[in-house]
Amino acid sequence: MSSSEAVAVELAESKVTFRFKDGVEYEAISGEGETLLDVARNNEVPVIHQCLTGSCASCICKVDEGEVGMDSDRLMSLLPSEQREGFRLTCTAYAESDCVVDLDYPSTFSEDHEASQSVITITELEWVNHNTVRIEAELADDAEMDHFESGQYVQLKVPGTEEWRSYSMSSTERELPEVTFYIRVLEDGVMSNYLRDRAAVGDELEIDGPYGVFYLREEKVPQIMIAGGTGLAPMLSMIDSLRLKNFRRKPVILAFGCSFEKDLFAQDELELRDTWMRNLDIRTCVSRPEGEWDGYNCRAQFSITQEDITDPETIAYLCGPPAMNEAAREHLESLGVKGENIHVELFETV
């Protein structure tokens, strides 16, 4: 290497400190052109990741010190407001100076929730509205998925293709080997076309997971969940986890929103949970009702008002279309919910 090349490399190097929620820190040097995730992987730093393309948000971190740039040309699962607040996806982010980034999970998380591959067999397939399918499936005997956190997702391989898609489980680990999903069937899409045209009870799908850092956090504070459409899936799992762990004292608000009444689904499941959990307040919102509608007539986030924020440590979970997530984050922050206590799952890139 010539001396000028050596200088260039030296100048491009930055020290990256990865700080996990349990206080464990790893320091590593970022070489030229390396993403933060490259740095982590090359130095055995246990940063959670999955897609490597910016579309799953599993590798999210928050910049605490220094400059961390992001590949602005890519579509990614990060809201503009999250980027402004310093969140980055490590697979698309580059250290521009020495920096410290926070990972909002303990350093042992990836070891405790290691992904594994297996097969599920569809045992029930039900259309729960005009464009949403509920799938119940059973994991193969050899599956090692007894460790997922409510809110996490898996990847399913679309039968007859080489394509994988991500889906949040609406069931909890207590129901294993059964797993349940709510999937919106688009007019045209690889998984959507399979579900509409070919899927049947008895079909086997390869499964890979669990993945993701959208999972139930501190359980002993009030929780607000805002779901749009099939964004309800991870919330159902989280609500059931709270119920099964018997954390019933702090309020839990679920705001579930759709545009039209015909888009609603899982109303019977929600009613059951409403009966079982006295601390659960379910607000079903329709923003453009076509007939008489006696639920909330607004977008889901606007059913949450100042009086609902009774604790400064309130935790919020958002899962819906990007525009809903963005508006909901802004609304909750305006009501005093701390930015770092708002967890977001994006099903679509922005």
Ligand SMILES: Cc1cc2nc3c(=O)[nH]c(=O)nc-3n(C[C@H](O)[C@H](O)[C@H](O)COP(=O)(O)OP(=O)(O)OC[C@H]3O[C@@H](n4cnc5c(N)ncnc54)[C@H](O)[C@@H]3O)c2cc1C
């Ligand atoms: C972490 C994660 C968890 C997810 N969990 C769920 C879940 O529980 N339930 C669920 O229904 N979906 C979920 N998704 C979305 C899912 O992975 C697929 O993107 C979606 O089902 C479309 O797949 P497809 O193969 O039918 O369409 P594709 O062939 O992938 O795409 C067809 C077209 O539709 C667009 N598109 C993709 N998703 C959407 C969408 N949601 N709305 C409108 N247009 C879209 C694509 O940009 C593309 O142009 C999740 C996504 C992520 C990243």
